[in-house]
Amino acid sequence: MSQITAEARAWLEQHGFTVRDESRWRAALTHGSMGEKADYERLEFLGDRVLGMSIAHWLYDCMKAPEGTLAQRLNVLVSRQMCAEVARGIGLAPHIRISKQANADGGRDSDNILGDVMEALLGAEFLDNGFTAACEVVHLLWRPALESGEGKSKHPKSALQEWAAGNQRKPPEYEVVDRSGPDHAAKFTVRVKVHKVGEAEGSASSKQEAERVAAAAFMEQYG
Numbered sequence: 706m707s708q709i710t711a712e713a714r715a716w717l718e719q720h721g722f723t724v725r726d727e728s729r730w731r732a733a734l735t736h737g738s739m740g741e742k743a744d745y746e747r748l749e750f751l752g753d754r755v756l757g758m759s760i761a762h763w764l765y766d767c768m769k770a771p772e773g774t775l776a777q778r779l780n781v782l783v784s785r786q787m788c789a790e791v792a793r794g795i796g797l798a799p800h801i802r803i804s805k806q807a808n809a810d811g812g813r814d815s816d817n818i819l820g821d822v823m824e825a826l827l828g829a830e831f832l833d834n835g836f837t838a839a840c841e842v843v844h845l846l847w848r849p850a851l852e853s854g855e856g857k858s859k860h861p862k863s864a865l866q867e868w869a870a871g872n873q874r875k876p877p878e879y880e881v882v883d884r885s886g887p888d889h890a891a892k893f894t895v896r897v898k899v900h901k902v903g904e905a906e907g908s909a910s911s912k913q914e915a916e917r918v919a920a921a922a923f924m925e926q927y928g
Contacts, residue, residue: 748826749828865924
C-alpha cells in the first residue's frame with residue numbers, strides 16, 4: 706500500500722499542499738520506527754534546503770537590512786523549533802505515521818520529529834509541484850512568524866556573549882548536564898556558566914535549543 710488516507714489528503718490540501726504522487730506524501734508522513742522502505746528522512750533533507758532558500762529570498766525582498774540581520778532572522782525562521790511550531794499550528798501530529806512504541810515515548814510531540822516531517826512535506830511539495838509552488842506553501846505557513854517579527858531580537862546566546870564581553874567577563878561556558886529519553890524524543894538539559902557571575906539551566910529536545918533556553922534564563926536572572 707502506497708497511498709495516504711483520505712483524511713490526510715484533505716488535511717494536506719487544506720493547508721496549501723497539492724498531492725500528486727501519493728507514495729511520496731506517504732513517505733513524508735512516515736517515521737523510521739514504522740520499519741518501512743520509505744520514510745521522511747530523504748525528503749526532509751530536500752525540504753530543509755527548499756525552506757532555507759524560500760525564506761532567504763523572502764527576507765531579501767522584504768527587508769532592507771544588512772547581511773547580519775538577514776542571517777539572524779533566517780536562522781530563527783528555519784530552525785527546528787520554528788518548523789515544529791508551524792507543524793503544531795496546522796495540526797500535523799495526528800497525521801504522522803509512527804510506531805506505537807515511538808508514540809508512547811512522546812515522538813508525536815517531539816520538536817525533532819515534527820520539524821523533520823514539516824520539512825519532508827516541503828520536499829514532497831517541491832518534487833510534486835516545483836519550487837514556485839513550494840515557496841507559496843512556505844509563504845502561507847510561515848507568514849504569521851514573519852509578520853510577527855520572529856528573529857528580529859538578538860539570539861539569547863549572542864546577547865549573553867556580548868553581555869559577558871561588555872562586563873569584562875570570560876565567555877559563557879555551556880555543558881550538557883542531563884540527557885534523557887530515546888533518540889526520537891530526547892530531552893537535553895544544559896547549564897551555562899559565566900565565571901564569577903552565576904549559572905542557569907535550560908531544557909529542550911535538542912542541545913542547541915537547550916543552550917538557547919539556558920542563555921535566555923541567564924540573561925533574565927543576571928542581565
